[in-house]
Amino acid sequence: MKDMPQTKIPRAINWNRLDDDKDLEVWNRLTVNFWLPEKVPLSNDIPSWATLTDHEKELTIRVFTGLTLLDTIQNTVGAPSLMPDAVTPHEEAVLTNIAFMEAVHARSYSSIFSTLCSTKEIDEAFRWSDENPHLQAKAKAILDTYAPGNDPLKRKIASVFLESFLFYSGFYLPMYWSSRAKLTNTADLIRLIIRDEAVHGYYIGYKFQLGYEQLDEARQQELKDYAFNLMFELYGIENQYTEELYDQIGLTEDVKVFLHYNANKALQNLGFEALFPPEVSEVNPAILAALSPDSENHDFFSGSGSSYVIGKAVATEDEDWDF
Amino acid sequence: MGAELALIYYSSKSGNTERFVTRLGWPAARIPIDADAPLPDQGDPFVLICPTYADGEGRGAVPKQVIRFLNDPARREKLVGVIGTGNRNFGATYAMSGRIIADKCKVPLLCSFELAGTDTDIARIREGLTKLGKTLCSTAT
Ligand SMILES: Cc1cc2nc3c(=O)[nH]c(=O)nc-3n(C[C@H](O)[C@H](O)[C@H](O)COP(=O)(O)O)c2cc1C
Numbered sequence: 001m002k003d004m005p006q007t008k009i010p011r012a013i014n015w016n017r018l019d020d021d022k023d024l025e026v027w028n029r030l031t032v033n034f035w036l037p038e039k040v041p042l043s044n045d046i047p048s049w050a051t052l053t054d055h056e057k058e059l060t061i062r063v064f065t066g067l068t069l070l071d072t073i074q075n076t077v078g079a080p081s082l083m084p085d086a087v088t089p090h091e092e093a094v095l096t097n098i099a100f101m102e103a104v105h106a107r108s109y110s111s112i113f114s115t116l117c118s119t120k121e122i123d124e125a126f127r128w129s130d131e132n133p134h135l136q137a138k139a140k141a142i143l144d145t146y147a148p149g150n151d152p153l154k155r156k157i158a159s160v161f162l163e164s165f166l167f168y169s170g171f172y173l174p175m176y177w178s179s180r181a182k183l184t185n186t187a188d189l190i191r192l193i194i195r196d197e198a199v200h201g202y203y204i205g206y207k208f209q210l211g212y213e214q215l216d217e218a219r220q221q222e223l224k225d226y227a228f229n230l231m232f233e234l235y236g237i238e239n240q241y242t243e244e245l246y247d248q249i250g251l252t253e254d255v256k257v258f259l260h261y262n263a264n265k266a267l268q269n270l271g272f273e274a275l276f277p278p279e280v281s282e283v284n285p286a287i288l289a290a291l292s293p294d295s296e297n298h299d300f301f302s303g304s305g306s307s308y309v310i311g312k313a314v315a316t317e318d319e320d321w322d323f
Numbered sequence: 324m325g326a327e328l329a330l331i332y333y334s335s336k337s338g339n340t341e342r343f344v345t346r347l348g349w350p351a352a353r354i355p356i357d358a359d360a361p362l363p364d365q366g367d368p369f370v371l372i373c374p375t376y377a378d379g380e381g382r383g384a385v386p387k388q389v390i391r392f393l394n395d396p397a398r399r400e401k402l403v404g405v406i407g408t409g410n411r412n413f414g415a416t417y418a419m420s421g422r423i424i425a426d427k428c429k430v431p432l433l434c435s436f437e438l439a440g441t442d443t444d445i446a447r448i449r450e451g452l453t454k455l456g457k458t459l460c461s462t463a464t
C-alpha cells in the first residue's frame with residue numbers, strides 16, 4: 001500500500017481562501033526577497049580577492065563548493081521531498097518557491113567562482129567536495145532522512161537542520177572576510193542567501209510545529225529524541241569539517257561558537273529549547289555585526305539604567321500607522 | 324513598592340515570543356492573533372515585546388495587531404519601553420519593529436533578542452524590567 005501513492009485529484013489553487021494565513025505571509029516575503037546573482041556587482045571584489053593568500057583563496061573556494069552541495073541537495077531533493085507532505089495547497093506552492101531559490105543559491109556560487117577564480121581552481125575545489133568525507137557524511141545523513149517512505153516530520157527536522165545549522169560552518173567565512181572589509185560584494189550576495197534560509201528554516205520549522213502539536217506525548221518524545229540525536233550526529237560531523245577547514249587559518253574555535261549559536265536557533269525554529277549553554281554560544285560581535293549591518297540597536301538595558309526619561313509621546317493619529 | 328511593571332507581547336502562530344515570555348516568568352498579557360478578538364486591557368505602565376514581520380525593505384515590520392493595540396492613545400500613554408525581536412539573519416531589518424515603535428511612540432528601545440531568546444536574554448531582561456519598575460516607582464512619587 002505504502003509504495004502505491006494515491007493519485008490526487010488536481011484542484012486549482014485558490015489564494016483567496018486560506019487554511020493557514022502563514023502560507024500567504026511567507027509566500028509574500030519570499031517573492032519580495034527574490035534576487036539573482038547578476039544583481040550583485042561581484043567583479044568589484046577582484047582587487048580584494050588578489051590580496052588573499054593562496055591558502056585563503058583555496059579555503060574560500062572549498063567552503064563555497066561545500067555550500068553549493070547543500071543548496072543542490074535542498075533544490076533537487078530536500079524541498080521537493082516535502083511537497084507530498086504539504087497539508088495545504090498553498091504550502092506546496094511555497095515549497096516550489098523554496099526549491100527554485102535553492103537553485104538560484106547553488107547557481108550563484110558559480111557566479112562568484114567565474115568572477116574570481118581560474119577554471120583549474122574551480123575544478124580542483126569541486127573534486128575536493130566530491131571526495132571530502134565530512135561533507136559527504138553530512139549529505140548522507142540528511143539524504144537518508146529525506147528518503148521516500150520516511151516520517152514526514154523527521155524530514156522536516158532534517159530540513160530545518162540543513163537550512164538553519166549546516167550552512168553556517170560555511171557562511172562564517174564570508175562574514176569573517178566582510179568584517180575585515182574583504183570580499184564585501186560577495187558578502188552582500190551571501191547575506192541574500194542567509195536571509196532566504198532564515199525564511200525557509202522558519203517556515204519548515206513552523207509546519208513541523210503544527211504536526212507535532214497534534215501528536216500524543218509518546219510520539220512527541222520520540223520525535224524530540226530523534227531531533228536531538230540527529231543534531232548530535234550532525235554536530236560531530238560539523239566539528240571535524242570545521243577543524244579540517246579552519247585549523248590552518250586559526251579560526252576553528254571561533255567557528256565552533258558560531259555552530260553552537262546556530263544549532264540553538266535551528267532547534268528554536270522547531271519549537272524546541274536550546275542545546276548549547278550561553279558560555280559556548282556567544283558569537284564574536286564582529287561576526288554578528290556582519291550578519292546584520294546597519295541594524296545596531298541602542299540598548300537601554302545594557303546602559304546605566306538610571307537615565308530613564310519619560311518622553312512626551314507625540315499624538316499619534318491612527319492614519320500615521322499605515323496598514 | 325507600587326504595582327509591578329506590566330508586560331504585553333505579541334506572538335504569531337510560530338510561538339517564539341510566547342515561549343520566551345513563558346520562560347521569563349513575568350506576568351504578561353498577549354495581544355491576540357485574531358483581528359476580531361478583544362485586546363488586553365491596560366491600566367498600568369507596561370513594556371511591549373514585539374516580533375518583526377517586515378518585507379525586504381522594512382515595510383510592515385510591526386504586526387497589524389500590534390498597530391491596532393497601539394492605535395489607542397490611552398494605551399500608548401502607558402507604554403514605557405519596547406523590546407524588539409527577530410532573527411539577525413534578516414540583516415538590516417533585524418528586530419526593526421522595536422526601533423519603529425520606539426521612534427513612533429517616543430519611548431526607549433530597551434533591547435532586542437532573537438527568536439525565543441537565550442538564557443542570557445532572560446536574565447538581562449528580568450533584571451532590566453525589575454530596575455525599570457523601581458525607577459518608575461520612584462519617579463512617580
Ligand atoms: C514573513 C516573515 C518576515 C520576517 N521578517 C523579519 C525581519 O524583517 N527582521 C527580523 O529580525 N525578523 C524577521 N522575521 C523573523 C521573526 O520576527 C522571528 O521569527 C520571531 O521570533 C517571530 O516571533 P513569533 O514566533 O512570536 O511570531 C520574519 C519572519 C517571517 C515569517
Ligand SMILES: [Fe+2]
Pocket residue numbers: 071074101102105106193196197
Ligand atoms: Fe539555499
Ligand SMILES: [Fe+2]
Pocket residue numbers: 074098102163196197200201
Ligand atoms: Fe533554503
